[in-house]
Amino acid sequence: MSETLPLSILNNRRMEKWVRFQPDRTVKLAVGKVEIGQAVLIALTQIAAEELDIAIDRFAVISGDTADAPDEGSTSSSQSIEMSGRSVRLITAELRARIVDRLARRLNCSPSDIDVLDGAFLLDDEPTGHDYWNFAGDEDFAADIAGTAKPKDPADYKIVGKPVPRRDLAAKISGAGFIHDIVRPDMLHARILRQPSREAVLTAFDEAAVRRAARGDFRIVRVANFVAFVGDDETVVQRAAVAAPAHAKWDKVRKLTPAHQEAAWYLTQPSDDRFVGDSVPDAIAGEVVSETYSRPFVAHAAMAPSCGLAEYRDGRLQVWSHTQGVYPLRNSLADILGLTREQVTVRHAHGAGCYGHNGADDAAVDASVIAMQIPDRCIRVQWRREEEFGYEPVGTAHMTRIKAVLDAAGKPIDWTCEVWAGSHVQRPVYGGNMLTHEALPSPPPAPKPNDPPEAAGGGGTRNGIPLYDFPAKRIIHHLAMTTPVRTSSLRGLGALPNVFALECFVDELAEKAGMDPVTWRLAHLSDPRARRLIESVAERSGWASRGTGGNGKGLGIAWSRYKNKAAYAAVAVEIEVDREVHVRRAWIAADAGLVINPDGATNQLEGGLVHAISMTLKEQVKLDGAGITSLDWDSYPILRFSEIPEISTELVHAPNEPTLGMGECTFGPTAAAIGNAVKHALGVRIRDMPLTRERIAAAILRG
Amino acid sequence: MSIELTVNGRAVSVSVAADTPLLDVLRNHLDLKGSRYGCGLEQCGSCMVVIDGKADYSCVREISAVAGKRIETVESLASHPLHQAFLDEQAGQCGYCLSGILMSAKALLDRNNSPTRADMVTALDSNLCRCGAHPRIIRAIERAAAALREGARANDLREGARS
Ligand code: FES
Ligand code: FES
Numbered sequence: 001m002s003e004t005l006p007l008s009i010l011n012n013r014r015m016e017k018w019v020r021f022q023p024d025r026t027v028k029l030a031v032g033k034v035e036i037g038q039a040v041l042i043a044l045t046q047i048a049a050e051e052l053d054i055a056i057d058r059f060a061v062i063s064g065d066t067a068d069a070p071d072e073g074s075t076s077s078s079q080s081i082e083m084s085g086r087s088v089r090l091i092t093a094e095l096r097a098r099i100v101d102r103l104a105r106r107l108n109c110s111p112s113d114i115d116v117l118d119g120a121f122l123l124d125d126e127p128t129g130h131d132y133w134n135f136a137g138d139e140d141f142a143a144d145i146a147g148t149a150k151p152k153d154p155a156d157y158k159i160v161g162k163p164v165p166r167r168d169l170a171a172k173i174s175g176a177g178f179i180h181d182i183v184r185p186d187m188l189h190a191r192i193l194r195q196p197s198r199e200a201v202l203t204a205f206d207e208a209a210v211r212r213a214a215r216g217d218f219r220i221v222r223v224a225n226f227v228a229f230v231g232d233d234e235t236v237v238q239r240a241a242v243a244a245p246a247h248a249k250w251d252k253v254r255k256l257t258p259a260h261q262e263a264a265w266y267l268t269q270p271s272d273d274r275f276v277g278d279s280v281p282d283a284i285a286g287e288v289v290s291e292t293y294s295r296p297f298v299a300h301a302a303m304a305p306s307c308g309l310a311e312y313r314d315g316r317l318q319v320w321s322h323t324q325g326v327y328p329l330r331n332s333l334a335d336i337l338g339l340t341r342e343q344v345t346v347r348h349a350h351g352a353g354c355y356g357h358n359g360a361d362d363a364a365v366d367a368s369v370i371a372m373q374i375p376d377r378c379i380r381v382q383w384r385r386e387e388e389f390g391y392e393p394v395g396t397a398h399m400t401r402i403k404a405v406l407d408a409a410g411k412p413i414d415w416t417c418e419v420w421a422g423s424h425v426q427r428p429v430y431g432g433n434m435l436t437h438e439a440l441p442s443p444p445p446a447p448k449p450n451d452p453p454e455a456a457g458g459g460g461t462r463n464g465i466p467l468y469d470f471p472a473k474r475i476i477h478h479l480a481m482t483t484p485v486r487t488s489s490l491r492g493l494g495a496l497p498n499v500f501a502l503e504c505f506v507d508e509l510a511e512k513a514g515m516d517p518v519t520w521r522l523a524h525l526s527d528p529r530a531r532r533l534i535e536s537v538a539e540r541s542g543w544a545s546r547g548t549g550g551n552g553k554g555l556g557i558a559w560s561r562y563k564n565k566a567a568y569a570a571v572a573v574e575i576e577v578d579r580e581v582h583v584r585r586a587w588i589a590a591d592a593g594l595v596i597n598p599d600g601a602t603n604q605l606e607g608g609l610v611h612a613i614s615m616t617l618k619e620q621v622k623l624d625g626a627g628i629t630s631l632d633w634d635s636y637p638i639l640r641f642s643e644i645p646e647i648s649t650e651l652v653h654a655p656n657e658p659t660l661g662m663g664e665c666t667f668g669p670t671a672a673a674i675g676n677a678v679k680h681a682l683g684v685r686i687r688d689m690p691l692t693r694e695r696i697a698a699a700i701l702r703g
Numbered sequence: 704m705s706i707e708l709t710v711n712g713r714a715v716s717v718s719v720a721a722d723t724p725l726l727d728v729l730r731n732h733l734d735l736k737g738s739r740y741g742c743g744l745e746q747c748g749s750c751m752v753v754i755d756g757k758a759d760y761s762c763v764r765e766i767s768a769v770a771g772k773r774i775e776t777v778e779s780l781a782s783h784p785l786h787q788a789f790l791d792e793q794a795g796q797c798g799y800c801l802s803g804i805l806m807s808a809k810a811l812l813d814r815n816n817s818p819t820r821a822d823m824v825t826a827l828d829s830n831l832c833r834c835g836a837h838p839r840i841i842r843a844i845e846r847a848a849a850a851l852r853e854g855a856r857a858n859d860l861r862e863g864a865r866s
Contacts, residue, residue, distance in 0.1 A: 037797030037834055165793055172798035173789055173805060175737035175778045183734075215720070235720070235727045238743075303741050303749055303799040303833050353797030353834040385742040599793055603839065607796055610835025633746035633831065641827040644837040 005147040008087035012070035013144035026058045032072025033080040034064035037353035039600035040080040042166040050159045051092035053116035064326040064348025074325035082661045094149035098140045154655040163599030179349035180307045184378035189234035191241030193227040195439040196626040197254035206247035213243030221373045226439040253626045260484035261623040263294035263397035266420040269480045276454045277474030290403040293501035295689045297621035298395040304352035305388035306359035310367035311378040317344045321364035322351025332428045355491035359392040362435040386631040395490030396422035400501035410513035415473040417464040422483035424459030424493040449479050457563040462494040468524040492664040499668025503558035504675040533570035536589035541572035554681025558672030567592035567662035571669040575677040580693050588649040593657035604663045612670035614639035706770045711779040721767035726750045737777035737802045748830030751803035758810035777802035784850035794843035796834035804830045808844045816851045
């Protein structure tokens with residue numbers, strides 16, 4: 001076989017782990033990827049329904065369950081359809097082939113004579129009396145998955161490529177559907193008093209004062225520096241948790257200042273330096289141009305504070321979590337609690353969209369630590385809003401400096417992207433710590449700096465290498481040894497700050513060369529898929545007549561190919577600037593290869609654009625004292641309904657190209673398009689995000 | 704103490720402390736999980752319900768302050784055109800914000816079944832959505848408004864035919 005099998009299959013070779021025919025003429029499809037609002041489950045179901053030729057409403061999907069679903073690692077980086085989708089396609093195609101081949105032998109015909117209609121087998125268009133449910137048997141599931149069956153030709157697709165509606169929304173708008181809504185027998189509510197920072201020691205705690213404030217019955221569970229309030233009445237434990245910080249004294253608390261909240265802080269820090277790309281030439285003649293751009297720390301800021309449920313019964317721990325990786329969480333829980341992996345089951349339950357590693361896993365650990373202290377009851381931990389903002393891992397601040405050497409014609413002949421950032425991924429599999437673990441009797445050592453290597457898509461280096469036709473390109477990555485607060489995955493990792501830098505810098509080079517930015521891009525870019533998207537947004541946004549600007553109205557363009565190997569997107573934005581930047585209209589063009597569900601895809605593209613506008617214009621985690629001080633929606637504002645632009649989206653139809661992950665592809669281009677539009681509107685460039693009212697005023701003053 | 708109120712057209716009586724937040728009463732005492740906890744600070748709109756015809760936060764509002772009032776939650780919308788419109792438009796990603804948004808929209812459509820885009824934006828500005836589903840949400844409300852107007856017209860015709 002020319003291509004290697006997806007990891008999802010290599011790690012889960014048993015057919016029955018993935019697909020089972022149920023007696024009631026339904027099909028159970030089990031997958032390791034989980035729904036995080038990206039409509040992945042309906043897309044995976046469409047793929048299975050297509051290959052098996054079974055109506056889509058016969059499928060029931062189990063996702064993210066260490067007892068009942070395969071291990072596919074974490075759900076991240078737009079990998080779900082690329083990897084899980086390819087696996088599901090190969091697996092269901094193989095299962096169909098095995099069963100149809102066996103039936104053909106039985107009926108003495110060729111497998112190609114057999115058609116499948118909603119799970120029933122036809123021979124020469126006549127019913128055979130056989131279907132998957134009455135014919136499939138153990139022998140079809142016996143062999144390991146080979147991954148060699150030939151899936152359908154995309155030209156024959158009937159279900160893939162159609163905007164099939166997802167099924168979870170109905171529950172979510174009729175009253176339940178989230179982990180927060182689960183009610184278990186004997187459930188107790190819990191809230192946590194958080195250790196203010198790693199190594200902080202609780203020296204005094206006025207329990208009586210907290211009890212007075214709570215006005216009701218509850219238990220206090222204390223394990224070293226971990227304190228939880230647990231009781232039947234959620235209102236009471238919430239009151240206890242609100243009151244508690246004022247009645248707790250801590251020693252060895254970390255001290256931060258507002259200087260820590262800026263990306264420039266990393267310039268002064270020791271770092272582990274990494275190098276990617278072409279080696280540095282000894283000497284190169286030409287004009288050197290360089291600019292520096294930055295993004296501050298940003299929050300996931302999911303609408304729902306994290307929640308976790310755990311129950312410890314008969315030596316087994318059962319956990320519900322909105323984690324992005326049930327297996328990694330199970331392994332961490334076993335390690336932290338001193339249990340075997342077999343003793344722990346983690347099941348995924350839906351949470352709010354957070355686009356990365358937020359407090360989900362930590363809340364599950366909280367609940368589990370309490371459950372070990374109070375066995376035989378289900379413990380439900382609900383984080384508070386202040387807790388979510390204050391203790392979830394945040395996206396690291398990130399500074400990017402680009403240096404280009406230009407030849408006499410102004411074309412870059414050497415390109416260096418230098419990055420200063422903390423770790424973009426501190427999931428426990430990357431050596432990061434669970435919050436609660438740091439408060440327990442034997443806390444883990446401080447995490448070592450770690451970041452995904454470029455071969456795995458990169459973290460700080462993601463999208464640092466431009467796809468333009470420049471002869472020499474490299475990244476110098478200064479990965480900070482420490483971060484002021486815990487940092488971890490947030491939508492796109494380094495892609496947004498790096499694409500912001502790259503695509504703003506490209507506009508600056510075009511201006512220097514006296515060229516139109518779109519013309520400049522097309523002159524240095526040979527990839528036809530990229531060119532087509534840039535041309536599309538330029539044409540649709542009326543780029544040709546955008547004028548010289550400087551009158552408070554601006555039009556900006558940018559593009560990228562996410563991770564330099566996933567989906568392509570180009571974005572144009574039209575803005576107005578008074579004291580603030582208002583994005584009025586936006587145009588997207590994206591190429592994600594074969595699109596499984598165009599409606600879900602559009603939703604992701606547009607959601608990514610809105611998220612990026614919010615981040616570019618408004619978002620910054622504030623640090624001072626013991627940690628994060630932006631603890632509510634007033635101090636961490638996000639884009640509101642009144643600020644949403646009109647959006648027009650074009651999705652390229654490319655059914656014969658492999659499916660490319662597209663959940664993050666509009667993210668970076670949107671940020672850069674705004675940066676470029678602001679320059680067009682004001683005549684001045686702002687290189688540090690967020691592009692707030694203060695930064696605009698300062699830039700105008702600077703002229 | 705026992706407090707009486709009307710929830711989704713049903714008279715209920717709850718025995719809880721007078722300062723218990725309405726949201727906790729709905730979720731934990733009446734088992735209506737549709738109204739959601741997002742901040743507890745009246746800043747995000749996840750907990751939005753309709754109180755005596757007006758969209759309002761339920762996360763801070765004390766139960767004693769709504770004694771005798773009419774509360775509507777998302778659970779009452781199962782056969783309202785808004786419900787189908789949100790499904791038809793697939794208006795949402797994670798969906799956590801939606802029940803609060805549906806209630807803001809319900810209060811709007813109750814007083815105005817031909818809202819302009821500006822009316823909708825004003826009605827929804829207390830609701831946050833992290834997933835960027837806003838454009839679809841607006842389209843879903845437009846669709847529901849159209850269905851309501853259609854329903855009203857059909858009703859008028861029926862009335863007309865009768866008279
Ligand atoms: S939960 Fe009430 S406004 Fe956020
Ligand atoms: S759909 Fe996720 S917060 Fe609105």
